[in-house]
Amino acid sequence: MTQQMDLNQRFEEYIALDQKIEAKDWMPDAYRKTLIRQISQHAHSEIIGMQPEGNWITRAPSLKRKSILLAKVQDEAGHGLYLYSAAETLGISRDEMLDALHTGKAKYSSIFNYPTLTWADMGSIGWLVDGAAIMNQVPLCKCSYGPYARAMVRVCKEESFHQRQGFQIMLNLSQGTSEQKDMAQDALNRWWWPSLMMFGPSDASSKHSKQSMRWKIKRFSNDELRQRFVDMTVPQAELIGLTIPDSDLKWNEETGHYEFGPIDWSEFEQVVAGNGPCNRERIETRVAAHENGAWVRDAAAAYAEKVADRESRQTSAA
């Protein structure tokens, strides 16, 4: 009992002193559970996030754009893998996490349940969705759990090209023909509000926020990060002559921030509950990829076993 108290006290001290918690350190069960939930959902988001963009790889307008998109989607796969590894240090297996994703037990970012209808959606995803992700992820580089923080450093380094390439697509379209400009505006109209929802429910109704901030997993509140994103993005839209689809949007000289209209949280709840435009398709595609790859995993395991067996027989013969 006293030993338990000592351990808890040491954990609290580490947190207070901004020291990192490492995989083998003692941690409260609730801290471990919170991290497993957050990191695995983050990993799932990266993996499911490959699909909306994968949709355009074969239809990219040039070889250069296709190479860039391929590299970006490959990065998302990499980010998913860094994060799955970080989650595994907490004692959950890769298979358990994948099962949770495939059976719908685990969530992923609801933004990926929206369809990618035009090439301008590739621009909007890079500019807005990756922009919002960066806003969320940069503070995670300083999160209290070492393996997660280190994975996020890698992710953030790679993510900035994603946002820049997206903005460049929007820039080029906005300088193009009137159809191209309309296409860019249409994509912005569809992605703007879902991007604001990426920061999660407002502070008042976010159920995990408070405890996560106390544990220094989370460093800023959902509303703070959302405001920063709006402040950063509005001038970028102005620069390329696109209009943010919000009639309430206005600059507040006094606060130094943009004020924006109310978010339709009922839409967010619907998408989280599984009723977004693409929820079913995303999971079906993921499950099919997993099942169709089973023979590859089995063959590789059988081959590794055969080689190991042969090597051990050679060793015993010698």
Next chain:
Amino acid sequence: MSASKTDWPLWEVFVRSRQGLSHKHVGSLHAADSTMAISNARDVYTRRQEGTSIWVIKAEDITASTPSNKDVLFDPANDKVYRHPTFYDLPDELKNM
């Protein structure tokens, strides 16, 4: 869901970022054997020329000290401050030492 017959083991990955530096731990991954581990490590951890050499080691083959041993292992060094050059109070006139 068709479960794999065998779970691929976990490998820890170490990358030498350039000649002259030591290998540094960068993360882990799953692979069926060491050849696949190297090739996966190349794809996962060195997409932007982060490395000139990769080591992979099965995670289960690593022996690590445990956090509960921390005091036993590292505390005795605490009272041996004379191992540090700053322990020695020398006259200011002494240059370049």
